[in-house]
Structure formats: C-alpha cells, structure tokens
Amino acid sequence: MPSPYETALAAIDAAHSEDPTTTLVPDNPTPIPYELLYAQKSTSYLTLLRPNASEALRLAVRAQHFRRWEVPRSSYPMTRIGYHGWRTFLKKRQAELAAAICSTAGLPAETVERVAKLIRKEGLAQGDEETQALEDVACLVFLDDQLEGFEEGLKDDEKVVAILRKSWAKMSPRGHEVALGLKMGDRQRALVEKALAG
Numbered sequence: 532m533p534s535p536y537e538t539a540l541a542a543i544d545a546a547h548s549e550d551p552t553t554t555l556v557p558d559n560p561t562p563i564p565y566e567l568l569y570a571q572k573s574t575s576y577l578t579l580l581r582p583n584a585s586e587a588l589r590l591a592v593r594a595q596h597f598r599r600w601e602v603p604r605s606s607y608p609m610t611r612i613g614y615h616g617w618r619t620f621l622k623k624r625q626a627e628l629a630a631a632i633c634s635t636a637g638l639p640a641e642t643v644e645r646v647a648k649l650i651r652k653e654g655l656a657q658g659d660e661e662t663q664a665l666e667d668v669a670c671l672v673f674l675d676d677q678l679e680g681f682e683e684g685l686k687d688d689e690k691v692v693a694i695l696r697k698s699w700a701k702m703s704p705r706g707h708e709v710a711l712g713l714k715m716g717d718r719q720r721a722l723v724e725k726a727l728a729g
Contacts, residue, residue, distance in 0.1 A: 536586045539636035543594045543629065544570065550600050569596055569672060576671045579709055581664050587642050588661045591649035592668050594629035626650040667706030670698045674710055678719050688722065695726035 533541070547570050553562035570593050577584055577592045584592075599621060607617040626647040633643045648654065648662075655662045673681075682691045702710065715723065 535633075535637035536590070539590055539633045539638060540593060542632045542636060543590070543597065546598055546628075546632075549598075552600060566596055566598075566600060569676070570594070572672050572676055573668050576668045576675075576709065577664065580667055580705055584664065585645075585661065586638075587645035588649060588664060590629065590633060590638075590642075591646045591661075592665055594625065594632075594646070595650055595665060595669065597625040597629050597650075599625070622651045663703050663706075667702050667709075670702050670706060671709060671713070673698060674715070674719075674723070675713055678722075679716060682719065682722060688725075691722055692726045695723055699726060 544567060547567040548564050550564035550566040552565040554565045554568055555562055556568060573592045573595065574589070577589065581588065602617070602621060602624065604614070604617055607613040607620075629650055630643050630647040633646050634640075638646075649665055652662055652666065653659070655666060678695075681694075682688075699707070699710075710723075
C-alpha cells in the first residue's frame, strides 16, 4: 500500500499530466506535458542540492508550479505591478491546492502546512534553508530549461542580463555551484558570464 507521501506525489504528477502544453525530450518521440517535465527537472535539481530533503520539501518542489497553466501571465496586466500580482496570486493558489492534495493523501497536518509555507516561499528572507533550496531549484530550472526561449522572446540582452543578475542574487552558494556546471548554448553562456561580470 502506498504511503501518504507516495499518494500525494502521484496525485501531484497526475495533475501535472493534465497540462495541455506539451514538449519533447531527447530520446523520447512522445510529447509529455510541460509541467510534468518541469516538476521532474525540479526534483532532479533538488536531489543534487539536498539528497536528504524532507518529504515536505520534496513535495513543495514537485508542486511549486501546480496547475500554473490555468492562470496564464496574460490574465494580469503586462506591467511590473501586474507581474508581481500574478506571482503573488500563484504562490497562494498553488500552496492551497497542493496542501489539499497532501491532506487528502493523509500526511500529518504539520507536513501539509510546511508544504504550503514552502510553496509560498515563507522564510526566504529569514534564511530558511528549505525555502532557499526551493528558490535554488526554481532558478536552476529557469537557467536549464527556460533561458533560451526567454531571451529569444525578449530580444533585449540588457534586460536578460539584468534578470540573470536578479536570479543569481536569489541563489545560495551551492545553487551557484550547480548553475555553473549546467550545459548551455554558447549564447546563453555568454549572457550568464556577462551578468556575473557585473
């Protein structure tokens, strides 16, 4: 019989599998839902950063983009204020939805609340190590999986460099170490190096 953790993880992945946006991965001709791939990559990076992560952190990392496709960026004004409003709403919504899954799976109340707090990124400014690990994971997946498309869509190197500097500032020393070992295209690598050069 699966444990409450395994039940919650399976339910989170089942929801990710409903993402209508699909993507291809190497050595697999079948497209997979993008949010499922994002969650899998997130878990891989968490394993690199914290191989002995708690169940709460593993679930929070797996669910940090939970059902994000249902609230597109375009549903908020395309301004800085609109962006922050969108992000704030998503964190709250994703935390509530993931907490409901964890509770239904039978996880203890304190674990359920911890998952929600981590997804809301509570304690980041106060040095919470698990929240920092979740932030590192998000930055690493951005660098690994989203940077190329992001910079192609933005078409403004200075803006991309400014965003990379902000992302770098959010990361821990261990996150930096993993990031520097990522495989990137020449152009993306040059942008990262420019960002780090100050």
